[in-house]
Amino acid sequence: MFSDLEKNNLKMHIMSYMKVNAHLHTPYSFSAFSDIDEALDRAVAEGVKVAGINDFYTTAGYEEWATGCKKRDLFPLFGIEFISLNEEDQKVNLMHRCWQMSGKRLTTRWKPCVLS
Numbered sequence: 001m002f003s004d005l006e007k008n009n010l011k012m013h014i015m016s017y018m019k020v021n022a023h024l025h026t027p028y029s030f031s032a033f034s035d036i037d038e039a040l041d042r043a044v045a046e047g048v049k050v051a052g053i054n055d056f057y058t059t060a061g062y063e064e065w066a067t068g069c070k071k072r073d074l075f076p077l078f079g080i081e082f083i084s085l086n087e088e089d090q091k092v093n094l095m096h097r098c099w100q101m102s103g104k105r106l107t108t109r110w111k112p113c114v115l116s
Contacts, residue, residue: 022052022077026065029055029081036061040068052077 024039025031033039036053043051051074053065062078069076 018050019046019048020050020052021046021048022050022079023054024052025081026053026055026061028058028061036064036068040065040072040074043074044072048074050075050077052079054079054081056081056083 021043024033024043026033026036026039031039033042040051051069053061053076055061057080059078059080065078066076068074
């Protein structure tokens with residue numbers, strides 16, 4: 001069979017030809033896409049083979065993502081993104097994103113942090 005070095009070289013060769021985008025946001029949080037289908041169709045159009053959903057604070061799109069990836073023969077990845085600030089950042093009035101649900105979309109705007 002193959003030595004470890006040969007296996008590693010083969011993996012690197014395969015990966016050099018495989019396009020991966022592991023960080024796509026959908027309208028379940030904040031996205032440039034109108035829906036998951038649009039995001040996945042764009043991935044296919046750009047030759048991506050591995051596509052990862054990575055929304056802020058939610059896993060709500062996972063099932064739709066898995067179904068859409070299977071339909072398009074894409075390998076799905078599943079992530080979630082969290083943002084937090086510590087008290088030292090708040091004391092110097094660091095700006096942060098304020099999230100608000102609007103239907104299925106999570107909208108954002110910047111505002112100063114306030115210690116409660």
